[in-house]
Amino acid sequence: MKNNLRRLGYFFISIFLAQMIYLGYINIYMGPALATDPHNRRLAAAEAGIRRGTIYDRNGRILAGDVEEEGIKKRVYPYKDATAQLIGFVSQRYGRTGLESLYDTYLLAMDDGGSVDKVIKHLLNRPVYGYDVYLTLDADLQKKAVSLLGGRRGAVVAIDPATGAILVLASTPGYDPNKIDQVVGKNTEKYELNGKQSERQVDITYFDHIAKDTENSPLLDRASFGAYPPGSTFKLITAAGILSQDAGAVKDIYNCTGSITVDGFVLKDNKVHGQVDFNDALAQSCNSAFAHYGLILGEEGIRLSSRSFGFVTGAQKDFESEPESVKYDRFKEERLKYIRYRPGMLPEGHLTETEIASTAIGQGRILVSPMQMALVVAGIANKGAVMTPYLLTGVKTAKGAVKERNSPALLHTAMTPAIAAQITTAMQEAVTRGTASAASLAGIPVAGKTGSAQNPGGETHAWFVGFAPAQNPRIAVAVIVENSGAGGREAAPVARAIMAGYLQGR
């Protein structure tokens, strides 16, 4: 019986040990996610007694900060609509969104060191400061991107291809986060009280107003979560696929007759390109040649190449659902360091020959976000290595002590350096003598690819993706302007101005 007691004792020791480990898991591992959960009332409570941290861009410009006006604390967003969806807002009524929500743990100093500090400050009756957050964003470039889009629906993403640092993450139209709680009008609402019909006036806030604008959806972060057909920009992925399957394909000549017939379906081209090699086909954006490449690659080849760029396979419902509903792991601390975006998505199931051909030229059932396309060109620019996109440079206390520091990380390798160099050459030709000439810069070689994506909404979406300088690239850009027409005419000039602004300070 003594042995039985001893074994039971060991049993108790092990279950209590397991309990302590589980407690640590909840407390430490799940802690950050739980702390910023919108249902956690501690956030609002903590907010009252603290000066919320400031969010800075790469040049030390303030993107969000607390200011005091006549003794009343107010959160101010100097870049207004230019950073609206990215930075988000803090509102008593509507909660918190964007980075204001994501970085709550930092901005409210909710870690252990912070809480010890808070107790001491509390005792000494001194103001408590949250931590300041530093971003890779270039706020002036972002503002420029927004003004270039000029009120049209669209998005601009710019990345430093060597590190993955995000320079621009702009989405238009935006809204002014400073006004979120303002009352902009009244609405008459009918209600029943004790069987009697009655009416009352209800405030309409600025938030109500913008939330109702379903045509422009200003709350939507198009740059990270927009879901668009990629159009001809997808040819870059087909190109990487065909070159990795057959390096000799570069030399092969294809005779473009202005259309290609697959299984009885006719895929039309923009014009008769005649005898084209790989570089010509990419520079001229020849649909027939790329449909032909797609058929050589086959379904597996296209899926394989897409996957190597981070595309995922989505079910039908993923294509129909709202972009915000893309699932993410709520308990991953990594989400603080890297950003969330909608990955490119290929349809489930078997593709017919016709679907393979149209997918290869970006017209199948593929959906991409501007961020995904920016990563595709960033990968080509960085010799095939796609870096994880990130916004957070670091976190510092109000006194300047470093709390958190971020460093670049490889996301995946999409292709070999040789293939990347080959595609870069073809993309340069697209700018010097092809569809992307509107993106050319004086003195700086630019590599680019346009797209004009057909969609049910009317005019084509204008796409441009590219990078500069073509050798040793410093900036990779993806631009989309919704329903505006041809990519070479509408999107390429926007990208050109962004690259010029970053590289030449103009």
Added chain:
Amino acid sequence: MEKIGYEQRRMEMKLLIPAAAYLAAGAMAIYLWVLKEPRIIFAGAVVPALAFMLVSLIWQFRGFRGDPFLLPVTALLSYTSLIFLYRLQPAYAYRQFVWLMVGLLMLLLTTRLLTNYRVLAEYKYLIAASGVVILLLPIFFGVEMGGAKSWLDFKLFSLQPSEFVKILVVIFLASFMAENRLALTRGSGTVLGMSLPGPQVWGPLLGMWGIALLLLVFQRDLGTALIYFSTSLAMIYIATARLAYVGFGTAFFLAGAWVAGKMFQHVAARFTIWLDPWSYITGKGYQIAQSLFAISAGGVTGAGLGDGYPKFIPAVHTDFIFSAITEELGLMGGVGIILLYLFFIYRGFRIAISARDDFSALLAGGLTALMGLQSFIIIAGVIKMLPLTGVTLPFVSYGGSSLVANFIILGMLMNISNEAFANEK
């Protein structure tokens, strides 16, 4: 020659002094940040500290040789309880203070009147019968609180009979198993090479199953049912070392729980919430979600006493007091509390191992298992490791019945160790 038990009592007193310092530090923090009522806080800290020391002194005077570590551990847990109840809701702290005094008195009475606890074995059937009767009382005269109809209302205070009956159950099982141990271990026949449990096992096992079901069905008290049943399984294991019985009993209980889940909405709801509280966060899952928020808000070092928001958790002073402790004292505080229980259990099993006879070993082992299972089950519940079942955290949660019953258990363990250690020396 040194007086009997002098060594133990000197060690006990040595440990009660830092425990009192712990209470003093807590009371000081409460005074500074929570409640500016110096006289009440002073009395609330000094009286319990002196009361615990007085118990030790009385034992020393009587030459009592009981375990020197259990009382200080209990003191630390009780002090934590007082500090956190003052911090959460002073009205509860005042009542808990009174119950603590009653508990210490019961501890003294238990060690005085039941020193010769072996006589209890003689009355095992009377004990079993009275246990069942007491347990049935609330079904006819009881009032419902927090979804469980297990309370007797005496106007001035209310009692939860199941808290006391658990002691009777352990005494009965210890006595029954000690008597039938050999028959139990051997089994009464074999089928396909496996020895079958005879009626000696079936009897108490079925009885316990019946009582557990009774609790479930009539009192809707899933937590207490679980503790009764798992304690009896632990005791069967101590008596027989046969895992087959334990497995069999577990399967039996799970079947009962499954049927209860089918029959009663509130039992099924506990499982749904456990699996995914986030989907029910505005309704049924609110409490457990708030508990997890509180635990994670503490970090490693805690928000500091009085600086967290544990009151966001409904019923934080009873079932969820552990979450409040972890929020304000952090992971270190939470682990500290668990370690205190682990140490209590370690001492309990030490006592059982050094006990002279089967009845004493089974009684000490059973009471220790009871204490361990109860603290494990409620902590696991509030941290979402297991489905939440509303039971008290021994010595810490607000609640008179539970506190007094636990002091009686402590007294029994002290009595058993009093004899066992006399035997060792």
